[in-house]
């Protein structure tokens with residue numbers, strides 16, 4: 406969950422930016438070169454002290470353990486310690502750095518702490534109890550690739566976690582990589598993370614989703630949007646406003662909402678194509694055709710007769726399709742790759758999922774056809790599919806999801822979602838969106854087919870490929886969250902339920918409370 410600090414100007418109702426470590430450093434340099442440079446460390450420490458006081462040190466809880474590390478994250482912690490001490494809290498401060506090696510700001514913070522009557526400990530005292538912990542060990546300067554944690558830090562972090570106290574992490578939970586969200590070694594499990602200046606990618610994906618707790622953005626009174634142009638954004642309700650389809654005109658017909666063609670459903674995998682088809686139908690496509698690869702396929706779907714079932718060759722003869730979704734249950738037989746090749750050569754917008762991605766990874770000529778497409782394509786790989794496309798292994802993709810998504814978009818000339826905890830959407834203009842919705846209920850068979858069908862529905866209704874991608878990803882996760890909220894998951898959540906939940910949410914988002922009244926005929930005789 407992400408919460409804005411109350412001082413964030415101009416961000417409410419607008420997409421919230423996310424900054425890489427390099428971008429945060431650039432903002433910091435620009436701030437320092439201002440005529441009256443703001444005291445960022447002082448502001449960060451004060452904001453953190455307020456957050457601790459208002460959220461963790463309540464109802465008579467008055468003692469806090471502050472962990473101050475060797476860099477500026479430690480400096481923030483020392484400032485927070487001073488404010489909390491001055492406000493009357495009992496503060497025990499552990500400092501793991503070397504005073505002589507601190508930056509000027511952090512040195513000032515340390516001297517001010519000592520001048521305020523504070524003490525520094527080398528280790529956590531054994532016989533003292535606290536109500537809360539402030540984690541200022543490491544922030545965005547942590548470099549685990551170069552220096553793995555030594556035993557001292559590993560043990561400190563494990564001790565803090567084992568104390569089972571509420572933890573406020575400063576900037577980022579110590580042990581987490583700010584850019585990749587990986588935590589290869591010990592990592593603080595925070596209750597709240599106060600993210601300074603802006604959100605970092607690592608808080609929103611991979612291991613980050615497990616260890617940040619509630620995130621509070623403290624912008625330190627900087628109007629970051631005026632300093633640099635962000636390329637990354639949070640995919641939340643603010644971001645999808647401009648993606649929603651318009652309310653339907655009263656005088657409408659099915660031709661106005663497009664026709665989706667779904668190519669897949671090889672023998673034994675017809676269910677995948679059906680799920681994609683039902684998602685396309687129930688998220689608003691005017692017509693949905695399933696082009697089934699299976700020999701002697703069904704001619705009608707008795708439980709969803711609105712779906713129009715065709716042998717796959719006949720699908721390509723239809724002249725009124727608005728878009729194609731290729732992949733759900735496609736398989737990797739020769740017919741599948743011939744159909745994919747045909748689809749890649751059509752001028753229709755495409756969604757490529759599952760085996761369509763595996764075939765592209767396996768056959769260079771398909772990859773070449775994809776790269777040279779002139780109309781938009783969306784890909785929906787998970788880590789294993791992304792690894793095949795980039796000829797690497799899934800662990801490497803997970804280690805740096807950001808770079809993997811960027812490479813896929815560039816290499817294949819596509820917009821895409823790299824699925825997983827904190828799905829990452831990459832647009833062809835280089836902008837990235839970090840999804841905030843979804844839960845482990847989505848880790849079940851068929852949910853990917855539903856996602857690609859939803860994208861087809863939105864393309865058919867005239868959304869751009871970027872809008873269709875972002876809306877589908879956020880809505881898909883939100884639908885799962887709504888099911889979880891009603892105890893229909895995460896255990897046992899099914900893909901079909903996600904479709905119905907998504908339909909309900911989409912109508913609420915588009916119409917608010919006025920869907921029923923909007924189309925009611927109101928006639929009276931005077």
Ligand SMILES: NC(=O)C1=CN([C@@H]2O[C@H](COP(=O)(O)OP(=O)(O)OC[C@H]3O[C@@H](n4cnc5c(N)ncnc54)[C@H](O)[C@@H]3O)[C@@H](O)[C@H]2O)[C@@H](O)CC1
Pocket residue numbers: 429430432433445446447449474475476477478479480481542543544545546547548549552553554555558575576577601602
């Ligand atoms: N950039 C900014 O604009 C601001 C930064 N601030 C704080 O400063 C932090 C960044 O400060 P720093 O760049 O000093 O970085 P950190 O304080 O995150 O860490 C750097 C220190 O950790 C050590 N270190 C790195 N990897 C290690 C490892 N694996 N094992 C042991 N030691 C390791 C380094 O030698 C260095 O001493 C931010 O996260 C934030 O908390 C705030 O004061 C507000 C403003």
Ligand SMILES: [K+]
Pocket residue numbers: 478540541542543544574575576577578579
């Ligand atoms: K920290």
